[in-house]
Amino acid sequence: MKKIILVGFMGAGKTTLGRILAQRMNIGFVDTDDLIVKEEKRPIKDIFAKEGEAYFRRLETEQIKKLTKSKKSMVISVGGGLPIQPQNQGLLKELGCVIYLKAGKETLVKRLSRDTRRPLLQGGSVEEKVEKLMKEREHVYEHLADRIVYTDGKSVGEAVSMLQKECADIRF
Ligand code: S3P
Numbered sequence: 608m609k610k611i612i613l614v615g616f617m618g619a620g621k622t623t624l625g626r627i628l629a630q631r632m633n634i635g636f637v638d639t640d641d642l643i644v645k646e647e648k649r650p651i652k653d654i655f656a657k658e659g660e661a662y663f664r665r666l667e668t669e670q671i672k673k674l675t676k677s678k679k680s681m682v683i684s685v686g687g688g689l690p691i692q693p694q695n696q697g698l699l700k701e702l703g704c705v706i707y708l709k710a711g712k713e714t715l716v717k718r719l720s721r722d723t724r725r726p727l728l729q730g731g732s733v734e735e736k737v738e739k740l741m742k743e744r745e746h747v748y749e750h751l752a753d754r755i756v757y758t759d760g761k762s763v764g765e766a767v768s769m770l771q772k773e774c775a776d777i778r779f
Pocket of ligand 1: 616640651687
């Protein structure tokens, strides 16, 4: 059963667009961060602070493994760091069609500048952090993706419509 997996940088709109896309396609929606927060009963910030990043990354892999067992069609939005872990890349491909929601640095910095929830962005310049992480990650997203959708300068409605077009030929 094919699923649609949205990957991309923090602030790219994976969760917002994914939820609306799923509604429009009349299929389910899950977000790996939400699944983790629900199971752990604490915010991601607390998980990072108390257990460290490696622990959080293990939880991400557990969630994505569980999703490979599900036969349901759905849109899955995954945390920005999940596709970077090599052990997750095969699992993502196994799940279905991987779409990279791509946004430029300026757009991301604008959206993320006041963020208080994402542990990797706290303290110091958001712009520098985004720039460094983008350098490390962008090529991984690009390599992994079956399709790329650019969201710069698009409204939520426009971006979802573009995504929907990209997904029109996916057979569930
Ligand atoms: C992370 C992205 C976050 C969340 C965590 C780590 C990352 O998800 O999983 O804060 O490493 O890029 P979003 O991409 O949904 O913000």
